[in-house]
Amino acid sequence: MLKFLHVACLLSATTLASQSLAGDGGSLQIYVSKAEQSLTVYDGDQVVATSHVSTGKPGHSTPSGIFSILEKQRYHESNLYSSAPMPWMQRLTWSGVALHESNSVPNYPASHGCVRLPRAFAKALYQMTERGAHVIITDEPVTPAPVRHATLFQPRRAIDEGQLLSDAELRPSTIEAGRRPVQVAMVEKEATSPVQSADVFADIPPVRILITRRGQRETLMDVQAMLTELGFDAGPVDGYLGRQTISAIDGYKRWKGLETRGEILSPEFLTRIYASAGKGAPPLGQIMVRQKFKPVFEAAVSIADPQKPLGTHFIEATHVDMLAGSAEWRGVTLENHLSSQTMKRLGIEAPVAAELTPTLAETLDRISIPDAVRRKIEPMLGEGSSITISDAGVGPETGDGTDFITVTREVPRG
Known part of the structure; x- marks a missing residue:
């Protein structure tokens, strides 16, 4: 468009x-x-x-x-x-x-x-x-160069209640909306009523997506929700380690015979509470979505080989065609130096001298996005939607009235 x-x-x-x-x-x-x-x-x-x-x-x-x-x-x-x-x-x-x-x-x-x-x-x-x-x-x-990868999103039409999209017979058409033609899908159910509905896909606001490593905030929000489900009232699911949340964590630890002193969110505690809630291993990645400079939702994703850096990458969708279920993606990889302290905090092993910054394709190979998350994002995929992938997470410049802002650090030169 x-x-x-x-x-x-x-x-x-x-x-x-x-x-x-x-x-x-x-x-x-x-x-x-x-x-x-x-x-x-x-x-x-x-x-x-x-x-x-x-x-x-x-x-x-x-x-x-x-x-x-x-x-x-x-x-x-x-x-x-x-x-x-x-x-x-x-x-x-x-x-x-x-x-x-x-x-x-x-x-x-x-x-x-x-x-x-x-x-x-x-x-x-x-x-x-x-x-x-x-x-x-x-x-x-x-x-920016073309990127094709199964991990990338492709637009899909939202499914109305009462009818699966696969049950409807669609034919492409155009209508006049203002001064320009707009692509629509015309759904025909019966010969006596040739046009039952028309969904206009033009001007869908682009979404901004950040894929990064999980931080303590996201893990704590999981813990608060799981504690409450298990009968320990942790208060609101806000990622804030307040008195009520600490009391609930201690209650769970006493129930499981775990040490209440020392690290609050210890690896042993996290492993046990995820198992108690039937959620498997703690997830390592997080996907966050914004639209019109406002947060929309976030969810857990899987990252393989978490000891390796993800790198910093930017990808943007163009030629988004909701009817065809297709979009073209173009991306770049940016230099971004992580200090030894940051790598230690994130659990990243320092790369050996022969290794280079991971390519975008290599990083996409390591990211697994749940189908439920895809079904939520893909109907929102408007022209200019973008994905940022970064180890460092949400930076201080990201806030009210912004998209995801990623500030990169210059790589030291030998």
């Missing part, structure tokens, strides 16, 4: 491909390379715009990672730097990083952390994008 945006002017410092035949704004991907001081806009596999930029200077470096446009303002003044003007501002973090116009865009890092854009290009880019469009900032340049 593409609409065509014609940007009026071309800059000598900027290339806009094919009169800037860009996508629908939300499905565009923006890649910024700090090493090359460049910005590239992709619509699927097509480069639709490029420009030189100026990122943060030493001491005020622009963070690398996976971001999305949180807010857009035609004119904004900096709250941090003497009300400095920031026309055509597109915010990436609530802590002050943005894309914006500047009169000074040299071919080297010069900003206080934002990504400075040439004047005409800043306006053109602002007109191309929508809130939620992804911005990937890296040191060295990366290029």
Whole structure:
């Protein structure tokens, strides 16, 4: 579902491909390379715009990672730097990083952390994008490539109560919705009533998906729910280790003859309570889903070989066709250094020198997503939906009014 945006002017410092035949704004991907001081806009596999930029200077470096446009303002003044003007501002973090116009865009890092854009290009880019469009900032340049893997989601039509989709005979058709045709599925039940219903799949808001390792919060939420099911009132399932939850844990431990002193969520305790609840081994992975900058749901997933790093990967869906049940995925792998302390906390063994960052395909091979979770996500899969995979989990920049923000760390150079 593409609409065509014609940007009026071309800059000598900027290339806009094919009169800037860009996508629908939300499905565009923006890649910024700090090493090359460049910005590239992709619509699927097509480069639709490029420009030189100026990122943060030493001491005020622009963070690398996976971001999305949180807010857009035609004119904004900096709250941090003497009300400095920031026309055509597109915010990436609530802590002050943005894309914006500047009169000074040299071919080297010069900003206080934002990504400075040439004047005409800043306006053109602002007109191309929508809130939620992804911005990937890296040191060295990366290029998204097609990804095909059984672990990736494919769109499916939600099933109405009373009739399975497989029982209905669908035929593709179009209707006029505003100024553009919209793909629909026409369901015919009887010859006397040729059109019983029409489901419009256009403009499904994209979902943002994070797959990561489980943290103590997710494990504790499981424990609270299981304790209450087993008759030990642990209070609300909120992931907070309060007095009532601790009392319930101690009660369970006394029941099973476990030591109540020492580590509260000990491996032995977790193994025993998951077994008591009939849930098998404690899960190691978590999938989290957001839509329109708000949490929707989260669930456990399995990660094979947990001692190996997952790496940091970003994948986005384009050409989402709900009727055909198909989507095209394009992805990149990002460098992301984990400290020895972080690896120890996550249970990751330090890789030997000959090993490299795991490829996206290798990481997808290790992730198993329950069918029930797939059935919940796939009817929500709109154009521009994305998956981030990361060892580090939810970072501090992710919060109210954001998608999942993943800040990556530069790999030390020998």
